[in-house]
Amino acid sequence: MIIPPRLDGLPMGRCCDVVVVGSGAGGGAVARALAEAGWTVIVLEEGGHFTRRDFDFRPARAFMRFYREAGQTVTLGVPVILLPQGRTVGGSTTINSGTCLRIHRHILKRWHLEFGLYDLSETELNLLYAALEEYLFVKRADPEVVGRNAQLFLETAWRLGYSGGYLPRNAKDCEGYGVCVFGCPSGAKQSADVSFIPDAVAAGADVYTWCRVDRLVVRGGRAVGVKGYFIEPETGKRRGSMEVEAGAVVLAGGALQTPDLLLHNRLCNGSGQVGRNFSLHPCVGVTGLLEEELGNPKGIPQATYVDEFAPDGIMLEGGTVPPGVFAFSLPWGGRRHARAMLDYPRTGIFGAMISEHDSRGRVKAGPHPSRPLAFYRMGEGDVERLKRAAVLLAEIWFKAGAKRVETVFHGFKEMTPRDLVRLTHTRIRPTDIYGLSAYHPMGTCRMGADPEWSVVKPTGETWEVENLFIADASILPTSLGVNPQLTIMALATRIAGFIDERLSPVRGNSVPLNAPAPSGDAAR
């Protein structure tokens, strides 16, 4: 069952076979696989449990309720980059666009050659992908539903000879309400909160909400449980403590929270790699003012893509945002801003993400647990790549009939076709960027075959602590170049198999779910 926070201040204890910290793409997949395999599973989620009735088309409210730190998480460096992350049952899958892309072959090849991950074969991954795609109803976005914005952009890109198409998404009977990233109001998006977690619960798992883990319990080099506490939803204040004793511990809090937890507990960092290799997908948006009304944001916000430039690390992916979000992303104020808002119905919106080449990032433990510091410096090459992405977006909007386009680069806020050449030949510095957002933090506890250069084994188990597994984006050895949720789910499902194997010799000896608690109150 999904259990609300315990706010009476009394300590609580539970025993189980597997405790999973986090309920997103990784945590959800592990919990479901292991619960269905018959293990007693407890999931601890720092955020609350919300349903489609809570997803009410109010972006500002959504930021405050479903996002970590109200969506104000940033990376420290130049430029400062907004890095929104989910904090709710389902993690970031609840507030993402639902794009489900497989890993590019050349990235997997790199994982084999540079990180020794030969065991992770393309065949095995494809089998996992296929099973997940069926489970999550993944199919290409319906051209009838994508919306004019996405359709126009794609058709124009095709006219220019660029390759692209409709994105595969984990949405069943999507009607295109245009607010995927604020929670799907119809329940069409098969995020972990409506797929993995309910299935894990149906198989007997318990999910504790508003429960923050701050300690990992290790005895004799083996992980045996976690400790944490409940958070009062309204105030964020600490309430009663929580302890879970388990045969295996799975960390799935994401690429910022997982290294933070390990660093605060001084665990698994013999290689010095915990928190290092932090990578992202920095994104840039370009808008074009068109003659026709596009009906934004109705449609599927991220429905189409252009992958012509994917080999260069540039992936163009739509799309639209509601007016409240569009408003704060504009590089204008006052009268000019008001005019831009009035033009919103005729404004084409499209974005691009890049996979980094020379940027460097690192996550360090912050002064407070669960509030890591993410440092990120954009390299010149990646800034150039962002600029190139913006030029491509602008080119497509002009071809689509835009009278002018707007970018986030200083000196090029408003452009005519003639400015396009000027932008192409101008060197953009990180400080010239008005506002940048990034998604998909990865790589901070990377997987590898060499304990000197990685944190977890190819099985997902940490090199240094037995029975401590990591199953989230932090284990991805490099930037993926595509939305990572499907790959995280695939790796997490694979890791669940190894956990199952590890626990199997003791099946029958494992602690039953209703066994006496290690301390404090009885479980239920």
Add this chain to the structure above:
Amino acid sequence: MNVAVDRWVRALIPLYIRPEGELPPADPGQVTAFLDEYLACGLPEFRPIFYAAVIILHGLCLMMRGRSLKRMGEGEALDFLESLYSSRLALIRAVPLLVGMPIYMAHYGRDDIQPLLGFPVEELRKEAEQREVKR
């Protein structure tokens, strides 16, 4: 919100949010009430940074124009704000951007404003409520 900051923010709201076409002017009470909530549930560091940005914005006006925003005419105050957005210095540009972010989020996220921009939220809300997708 701190009383002084509340007053300073209220002075900025009409500059940030201009009535244009069918779009109505801002309701300062709604914006500041939203800010209270937004600052309370966000990063603890964001509140002092936001306060500082508001104060710096007023301070920049005194430094660059020799007068406070209050003493300026509306047109001149708007020119000043817009000039900050186009400053060559990234740090100066960051000030109005930071202040504007939650103000814009509050105003343009309103249920009565979004339909004016072609996003009929109430209608969609009702439609979505009727239409539950089951696995």
